[in-house]
Amino acid sequence: MLSEQVYAHLRDAIMRGDYAPGDALKPQDLAKEQGVSLAVVREALVRVVGEGLADRLPNRGFAVPAFSDRRWQEIAEARRTIEPVVLRMSIERGDVDWEARVRAAHHRLARTPAYAPEQGAYYSGAWSEAHRVFHRTLLEGCGNPVLLETFDRMWTASELARRWSAYRAPDRDHVGEHRRLEEAALARDAGTAAGVLARHLTLTAAGLAGCTDHEPAQEA
Amino acid sequence: MLSEQVYAHLRDAIMRGDYAPGDALKPQDLAKEQGVSLAVVREALVRVVGEGLADRLPNRGFAVPAFSDRRWQEIAEARRTIEPVVLRMSIERGDVDWEARVRAAHHRLARTPAYAPEQGAYYSGAWSEAHRVFHRTLLEGCGNPVLLETFDRMWTASELARRWSAYRAPDRDHVGEHRRLEEAALARDAGTAAGVLARHLTLTAAGLAGCTDHEPAQEA
DNA sequence: ATCCCGCAAATAATCGATTATTAATGCTAT
DNA sequence: ATAGCATTAATAATCGATTATTTGCGGGAT
CATH class of the missing domain: 1.20.120.530 (GntR ligand-binding domain-like)
Structure with missing residues (x-):
């Protein structure tokens, strides 16, 4: 399943610190660099949010959480x-x-x-x-x-x-x-x-x- | 956001017992009865799975969990x-x-x-x-x-x-x-x-x- | 009669494009 | 000069259709 791979990659990248806290996770950029469509990136992002590894701002997309x-x-x-x-x-x-x-x-x-x-x-x-x-x-x-x-x-x-x-x-x-x-x-x-x-x-x-x-x- | 509504509805329906344990949650049926596209149903289902209110069987769709x-x-x-x-x-x-x-x-x-x-x-x-x-x-x-x-x-x-x-x-x-x-x-x-x-x-x-x-x- | 293989229907997963919302820019009026 | 509004560019959300996988059925061989 493609979304599984993208999810795993995204999770690892966030945990590894590839993105800075607060960074926007843009579906389009991720889709292009992973070579998949928006839908699978979106699914992966939703899962990541559910795990607390990303925030979702309504109508403003996804972002790496800024831990206080x-x-x-x-x-x-x-x-x-x-x-x-x-x-x-x-x-x-x-x-x-x-x-x-x-x-x-x-x-x-x-x-x-x-x-x-x-x-x-x-x-x-x-x-x-x-x-x-x-x-x-x-x-x-x-x-x-x-x-x-x-x-x-x-x-x-x-x-x-x-x-x-x-x-x-x-x-x-x-x-x-x-x-x-x-x-x-x-x-x-x-x-x-x-x-x-x-x-x-x-x-x-x-x-x-x-x-x-x-x-x-x-x-x- | 549409997916939010569908998610809430799905969550309530499962918690209320509208579906029996083990029932398949078919994206197409849900999409038709909610009047939305597959993508939003899919997003709602992924969130529901993340919360433990549904199971996901790879390539076999979603289902209400059968609690032992x-x-x-x-x-x-x-x-x-x-x-x-x-x-x-x-x-x-x-x-x-x-x-x-x-x-x-x-x-x-x-x-x-x-x-x-x-x-x-x-x-x-x-x-x-x-x-x-x-x-x-x-x-x-x-x-x-x-x-x-x-x-x-x-x-x-x-x-x-x-x-x-x-x-x-x-x-x-x-x-x-x-x-x-x-x-x-x-x-x-x-x-x-x-x-x-x-x-x-x-x-x-x-x-x-x-x-x-x-x-x-x-x-x- | 039973088991295995292949075909067909159903449905899950994915894609490309469209619509709607937001944020930024530049213009205008005070 | 500044505040407020309109325009525009960017991107999030959604859709309809396509592709791939699985499942159930039916025919044929043992």
Whole structure:
């Protein structure tokens, strides 16, 4: 299905930061550069909007969302509120297969370099994906697809905001935080794990706090 | 915008139960009966799918989702997991305006008859809406739009499943449960309120448990 | 009698063009 | 000189028709 490809491409482009926040997503331009008709671009855009990766202004088209600092803090707070509870459930219910997958995901994350030389200041695509998989795997023991869908939505919003944050906590010990998370989870220490995760999310939020809103930008 | 109207109509129709679970949503039929072109119907359908109110089968069109008993239990569990936590936050943070809105929402719910004579066994539309507003208002004190969006999504899924449940708990004391919720919330007793809400959701889940899956149905 | 293959009808997906709305530009009147 | 209005260019929204895919039916071979 063509619209699926266009949707995937659009989603990746936005998440990768190819467009600046506030940039207009013009159906005609996208159609030409993708070699498809307006209809499929439009369908892809509607899906992207539904996922929160773009805004729609009635009769004024589509645009990359301009995340405010306030919005970012709300997303971070929502994650702090929900994810530790789900992690508790996951640790109580996860089976041996889950344990194995947690180990595997942590191993991959630990062995993936966070920064690609050519990518400048941003995290590498491989690390971002490994990071996502590790956090998701931690929660997958809960066995509830609805809760995991909720995680997916919040993670997407969170990553989009992170992509556009100007600052990064310089003294952040990602590796240690993730290792403590893995250890607590595999030790079935739900209380400690939930606490570590909450602190992890708080630190991430603090690292991004204070970055100013981005002004609506011009053409890509 | 035409697609907005068609979207709203489609959403209401599905939530109202105009289509049976599994029914195909044929763009051509919808276009003719709504007096619009395929494109706008298609856009509305894509949005509906994004909200979880319809399934999309590649190259096989759109259909009303056939909720399984398992799926329903997962939704109910997700609500039990998340909503009490948000309610705690809401009770800790809500201001006087929030208190007033809780009172108002409860009053409206208590004074709205649950069953409309002409609607048969189903809850009336007015009661369903008052019910939703009461539950949402309880959580709105948290002040976090992201958490409230999460509630909205789960509520929608929950109501859709409820619409198609064959059984209803006969001895259910809705009125008392809601009154206790309101009292605990306004007394700022977060622990009690969270407990009452968890029990409320458990009872709802139990009331719908055991209803068999609906077979994929034929034309509307 | 049953299974497989191919044909035909239905419908999903896509396209190119048309219509309507918006934003910008330049003109006019005060 | 500036404020307000008309014109125009750009683009969003919609439409009608075309193409591609799937599904059900019927004929023929085993």
